[in-house]
Amino acid sequence: MAAKTILDQIIAHKRDELAALKVERPLEEVRAEAARAEPPRAFEAALRRDGISLVAEVKRASPSKGLLRPDLDPAALAREYESSGASAISVLTDERFFQGSLGDLREVRHGVRLPVLRKDFLLEPYQVFEARAAGADAVLLIAAVLGRDELQELLELAHENGMAALVEVHDEKDLESALSARPRIVGVNNRDLRTFEVDLATTERLRPMVPQDLVLIAESGIHARADVERMAAAGVNGVLVGESLLRAADVGARLRELVP
DSSP, rough: OOOHHHHHHHHHHHHHHHHHHHHHHHHHHHOOOOHOOOOOHHHHHHHHSSSSSSEEEEEETTTTEEOTTTOHHHHHHHHHHTHHHHHOEEEOSSSTTTOOOHHHHHHHHHOSSEEEEEESSSOOOOHHHHHHHHTTSSSEEEGGGHHHHHHHHHHHHHHTTOEEEEEEEEEEHHHHHHHTTTTTTEEEEOOOOOTBBBBBBHHHHHHSSSHHHTTEEEEEEEHHHHHHHHHHHOSEEEEEOHHHHTTTTHHHHHHHHOOO
């Protein structure tokens, strides 16, 4: 029997976490809160700007790199991203493996005018309503952890609630599944979530298979201006950047260096 990957561990824990959450806060309560939330901001439109857009990430830690920014203040960091030219903000809300929370997302949403993406491992409709209730304008849906029917259901639910959905893929199988759900935004994660190895050639390999009318975002492995230029040459609309910004002494200067 194959050893469990980090992704396997994350998903197993997420299912247990969800079971407990649904007892603590029933679905109808979360749905009602979602219905009262401020209207969503236009995430997709923010990514369809001229030139390369940059989605800047608020992330406390990662399984592969550990704690990234000990003094992290989500709202203050997001404001710095906004003033330095970011198009949107991604907030990692998984608690067990990334030390994030929906509280981080709320702080960011109240602190900036940019659209905000909830980045987490969404498996059920409950989490889509939970995201909207916290103020998310978009959700991440990972093709590798969702069956086709599940992906279709969550994508349609996000759209019904006025949110965008960034459908993440890593290989040809993921992309085939993603495209069957008719997404408007596709993200190619250059990091293999099973091994955490990163290769920018992943985006270059998959780009020709993504319809030109979709928004395409390259995720992971973007550390320097040369990486952004390489992804731009591959034909992406934008890049999602986390660790490179989070480890920078001057976050604003690093962001402007990546996407002037």
